[in-house]
Amino acid sequence: MKKILYIVLDGLGDLPIPQIGNKTPLEAAHTHNMDALAKDAVMGCVYTVGKGIAPESDIAVISILGYDAHKYYTGRGPLESYAEGLRVDDGDLAFRVNFATMEDETSDMIKDRRAGRNLSTEEATALSYDINKNVKLKDPVTFVFKNTIGHRGVLVIYAGKDRILSGDITNTDPAYAKQGAFGIALPKFEKVLGKAKPVEGKENDPACVLSAELINEFTEKSRVVLNNSQVNKKRIDEGKLPANVILSRDAGSSLPKFPKIGVLYNLRFGCFVEMPVEKGIALLTGMEVVDIPGPSGDLEKDYILRAEKVKQAVKIYDGLYIHIKGPDEPAHDGNLEAKMASIEAIDKFFFGKLIPDINLEDVVIAVTADHSTPCMMKAHTDDPVPFMLIKNAQKSDGIGNFSESNSKKGSIGTINGTGIMPLLIKAAK
Numbered sequence: 151m152k153k154i155l156y157i158v159l160d161g162l163g164d165l166p167i168p169q170i171g172n173k174t175p176l177e178a179a180h181t182h183n184m185d186a187l188a189k190d191a192v193m194g195c196v197y198t199v200g201k202g203i204a205p206e207s208d209i210a211v212i213s214i215l216g217y218d219a220h221k222y223y224t225g226r227g228p229l230e231s232y233a234e235g236l237r238v239d240d241g242d243l244a245f246r247v248n249f250a251t252m253e254d255e256t257s258d259m260i261k262d263r264r265a266g267r268n269l270s271t272e273e274a275t276a277l278s279y280d281i282n283k284n285v286k287l288k289d290p291v292t293f294v295f296k297n298t299i300g301h302r303g304v305l306v307i308y309a310g311k312d313r314i315l316s317g318d319i320t321n322t323d324p325a326y327a328k329q330g331a332f333g334i335a336l337p338k339f340e341k342v343l344g345k346a347k348p349v350e351g352k353e354n355d356p357a358c359v360l361s362a363e364l365i366n367e368f369t370e371k372s373r374v375v376l377n378n379s380q381v382n383k384k385r386i387d388e389g390k391l392p393a394n395v396i397l398s399r400d401a402g403s404s405l406p407k408f409p410k411i412g413v414l415y416n417l418r419f420g421c422f423v424e425m426p427v428e429k430g431i432a433l434l435t436g437m438e439v440v441d442i443p444g445p446s447g448d449l450e451k452d453y454i455l456r457a458e459k460v461k462q463a464v465k466i467y468d469g470l471y472i473h474i475k476g477p478d479e480p481a482h483d484g485n486l487e488a489k490m491a492s493i494e495a496i497d498k499f500f501f502g503k504l505i506p507d508i509n510l511e512d513v514v515i516a517v518t519a520d521h522s523t524p525c526m527m528k529a530h531t532d533d534p535v536p537f538m539l540i541k542n543a544q545k546s547d548g549i550g551n552f553s554e555s556n557s558k559k560g561s562i563g564t565i566n567g568t569g570i571m572p573l574l575i576k577a578a579k
Contacts, residue, residue, distance in 0.1 A: 152541070152578045153513045154417070154469035155460070156570075158214065159496060160207065161478025163522030163535035163554060167486060175477070175486060175525065176536070177553040179493040183501035184517065188552040190510075191538035192545075194562025195554070196570065198521055199332075204532045206326070206333045206400070207478075208427045210520040215435060215471070216571030217408055223331050225317045225402020226427055231304040232405055233430035234296050240404045243307040243315035243361050246427070248323065249274060249393035250301070252343070255377050260341040263325055264301045265393035271297070276381045277393060278303065285371045287364060295372075295396075298426045299444070305398065307364055315364070316357035316403050318349045322369055323397035325529075333400040335530040343369070343395065357403075365398055372396050410436035415575055420467035422456060424475050437471060445475065449492065453499035461507055469578075473520070474500065481523035489525055514577045515540040516570065517552065534564060541577045 166172040199205040199213045208226045209219040227244035238244050249269055253259040274297035281295045290310035297303040309315045320328060322344040327334045346365045348358035373395050376382060382392035411419050413436070421437040423429045424444065432439055440463050445452050456474070463470055476496050480488035508515075519535035536557035549556045558564075562573070 151468070153464055153467075154574050154578050155464065155472065155508075155513055155515045156469065156574060157472045157515065157517045158474065159477055159493070159517070159519050160473060160475045161481050161521060161523035161530070162493070162519035163524075163533055164481065164489070165522075165524040165526060165533060167526060170486070174554050175489045176493055177551070177555065179490045179497070181493060181497040181552065183497050183505055185551045187501070187505065187515065187517065187540050188538055188550065188556070189548070190544075190546045191540045191552070192547050192562055193536070193538045193549060193552075193557045193560025195534040195557040195560070195564050196518060196537045196567055197532070197534050197564070198567035200566055202532055203332070204335055204337075204530045205521050206335060206530065207425070207520055208400075208431065209332055210567065211428055211431050211473070213567035214518070214520060214570050215411065215431070216414070216568055217435070218568060219332070222406045222408055224404050224406045225331060226333055226400030227304065227317070228402040228405050229430035229434070230298065230426040231306050233426040233433065234298060234304055236294055236296065236304065236306050238306055238405055241309070241314040243309070243317065243364070243401060243403050245305045245365065245398040246400045247303045247305050248301050248397045249277065249297075249303065250395050250397045251391040251393065252373075252395050255394070258343045260324070260343055260395070260397075262391050263323070263341075263397060266391040267301065268390060269301045269393050273381050273385070273393070274301070274303070277376060277379055280375050280379050280381075281372050284375045285368065287367055287371070291364060293368065301393065302426070303396075304426070305368070305396070307368070309360070309364075313360070314357045314403075315361045316352070316355065317361070317401040318352045318355065318358050319346045319362045319365065319401055320344065320349060321399035322346055322365065323399040326399045331402070337527055337529050337531070343397070346398070361401070365401070369396060369398065406434060408435045412436050415571070417468035419469045419471060420463050421471040421473070422459065423473050428473050432471070438467070449495035450499050453496055454503050457500050457503035460504055464508070464513070469574075478523050481525050482528055484525050484528045486525045510540070511542045514574060516574055518570065537562065537570070539573060539577060544577075
C-alpha cells in the first residue's frame with residue numbers, strides 16, 4: 151500500500167481579483183513545484199462542509215478528514231480547550247476567545263477584534279494570570295482561562311456538582327454567528343460587543359439561561375481587570391492597542407466522540423498541525439501529533455523545516471495530514487501581496503524541498519485547502535476550494551496549473567469534503 155501525504159493549505163481558496171488581471175492569488179503566484187505536480191494530477195473542487203456553508207476551520211477540518219461535522223461537532227471551544235490540556239467533561243462550558251480592544255473603557259464599540267495582532271505571548275500570559283487571579287464568578291462556579299497563540303485563548307467554566315451548562319448560547323464576538331452547533335463567519339457585522347443569550351428555541355432552558363449569564367458576567371468582570379492591568383497601561387504608553395476585553399464564541403458543553411481514524415482505515419496517521427483547534431481534532435481522532443516548532447516569522451526557515459520533518463515522518467506513518475497555516479491570515483487582512491508571497495514561499499521552500507526527495511511511486515499526494523478566504527471579503531466564504539490528487543501511473547487530467555479555475559474542469563468534479571478520504575484510501579490501495 152502506498153503512503154499518503156495529505157497537504158492542506160489553510161485559506162488557500164480565493165476569487166478573481168481585478169488588480170491582478172482577474173486571477174486568484176493562487177493563479178497569479180509563481181508556483182513551479184505545485185504546477186509540476188498538477189501535470190500528473192487529477193483535479194476537482196471541494197465544498198469542504200457543504201454548499202452554502204462558509205465554514206470555520208474546525209468544521210472544515212473535521213469534514214475533510216472524513217467525518218460528518220453535522221453529526222460529531224460540539225463546538226470549537228471544547229476542541230481548543232482539550233488541545234490545551236484543559237479538562238472538558240459533559241456539562242462543562244468551553245469557549246474559543248480573543249483578546250480584543252474596545253473604543254474606550256465604557257463603550258460597547260469594538261475598535262479591533264485582535265488587539266492589533268501584536269499581543270506577545272508574554273503579555274497574553276500575564277493578562278491571563280490577572281484574569282484567573284482576580285475574576286470571581288458566582289459560587290460555586292469556577293473557571294480556567296488560558297491564552298494560546300497571540301491574541302487567542304480558551305475559557306472553560308465549571309458549574310460545580312449537579313449543575314449542567316449548555317453550549318446553546320450566542321457569541322459575544324460579533325464576527326461570528328451560530329448555525330446549529332456550527333460557528334459561521336459573517337462577511338459583514340457591526341463591531342459591537344454582544345450579550346450572550348440562549349439560542350432560539352432554548353430561551354427557557356435553565357442550563358442555557360445560566361450559561362449565558364455566566365459568560366456575560368465573566369466578560370464584564372474580566373474587562374474591569376484588563377482595563378486596570380499594568381500590561382495594558384504599558385501597551386498604551388508604547389502606542390499599542392490595549393487588550394482590554396475578551397470576545398467569546400463557539401461555546402460547547404461536551405467533546406466530540408469521533409471514531410478513531412486508525413480503526414476506520416486501518417492506517418497509522420501522523421499529523422502536522424500548528425493551531426490549537428487542529429491539534430484538538432487530531433488528538434480526538436486518534437492521529438499522532440508530530441512535534442514541530444511554532445511559526446518563527448521566517449517563511450523560508452519554517453517551510454524548509456516542515457519539509458524535512460515530513461521526509462522523516464513519512465518513513466514512520468502510513469499517512470500524514472499536513473496542515474499549513476500560511477495563506478489564511480493575510481487573506482483575513484485583505485493583504486493580496488502577502489497572501490501571494492505566502493503561497494510562493496510554500497511552493498518554493500516546502501514543496502521545492504520535499505518533492506525531489508520523495509519517491510512518487512511510493513506515495514499518493516493530495517493538495518487542497520480547508521476553506522476559501524478571499525482577500526476582497528477578508529473572511530471565510532462558501533466558495534469551493536481546489537483539489538488535486540497525484541498517484542504514480544494514473545492517467546492525469548492534463549489540465550495544467552493548479553488553480554481554482556482548472557480544478558473546476560477536472561475529472562473528479564465537485565465533491566464535499568467528506569469525499570476526500572475515501573479517494574485517498576482508494577488511491578493508496
